[in-house]
Amino acid sequence: MHAPKGFTLVEMLATIAVSTILLSVATPSFIEMSRKNRLVTYSNEVIGTINLARSEAIRRGAPVSICHSNDAKTCSGGWNDGWIVFVDANGNGTKEADPADPVLRTHEALTRTYTLASTTADFADHVIYTGDGAAAATGVFAVCHANELKGAKAVVVTRLRPRTARDTDNDGVPNLDDKKNLDSCTAPVASP
Numbered sequence: 585m586h587a588p589k590g591f592t593l594v595e596m597l598a599t600i601a602v603s604t605i606l607l608s609v610a611t612p613s614f615i616e617m618s619r620k621n622r623l624v625t626y627s628n629e630v631i632g633t634i635n636l637a638r639s640e641a642i643r644r645g646a647p648v649s650i651c652h653s654n655d656a657k658t659c660s661g662g663w664n665d666g667w668i669v670f671v672d673a674n675g676n677g678t679k680e681a682d683p684a685d686p687v688l689r690t691h692e693a694l695t696r697t698y699t700l701a702s703t704t705a706d707f708a709d710h711v712i713y714t715g716d717g718a719a720a721a722t723g724v725f726a727v728c729h730a731n732e733l734k735g736a737k738a739v740v741v742t743r744l745r746p747r748t749a750r751d752t753d754n755d756g757v758p759n760l761d762d763k764k765n766l767d768s769c770t771a772p773v774a775s776p
C-alpha cells in the first residue's frame with residue numbers, strides 16, 4: 585500500500601503562521617528601503633539633469649536652462665510637477681512656446697508624497713547655465729518624502745558641478761557646506 589500524499593491541516597496552518605510572521609517583519613523594512621531608493625533616484629535625476637544642462641551649454645556655447653514644468657513644454661507649475669531642460673537663447677530662464685528654444689529633455693512629476701524644493705529665489709523657477717558652463721546662481725535642492733528631514737537628500741548646485749550633500753554628523757539629515765543641517769523640505773535653508 586502507498587502512504588497518502590499531501591499536507592495535513594496542522595502542517596498547512598503552521599506554514600501559513602510562519603509565513604505571516606516573516607512577512608509582517610519584512611514589510612516595514614521593504615517599504616523603508618523603497619523610500620530610500622526613491623529619494624536617491626530623484627536626487628540622482630536632479631544631478632543628471634543639471635549635468636546635462638551644463639554640458640549642453642558648453643557644447644552649444646549658449647545658455648541652457650532648467651525650469652519646472654507641468655506640461656513638458658513651458659515653464660509652469662512647480663518643481664514637484666516635473667521639469668524641462670531647454671536651450672535658452674535669451675538667457676532669461678523662461679520657456680514660452682518659442683521654437684527658437686528647443687526642449688532637450690523632460691522629466692515627469694514626482695510621485696505624490698515626494699517633494700523637490702529649492703533654497704534660493706534664483707532657483708524658485710529655474711536654473712541657468714551660461715555658454716561657458718557656469719551656473720548663473722548657486723543653491724540647494726531638497727528631495728524629501730512626506731516633508732521628513734530624516735533621510736532627505738540635498739543636491740548642492742555650485743558654479744560648476746552639482747553634488748549630493750552628506751550627513752556628516754550622522755543624524756539622518758544632510759549637512760550643507762556650512763556644516764549645518766538642512767532645515768526644511770519646502771523652503772530648505774541651513775538651520776542656525
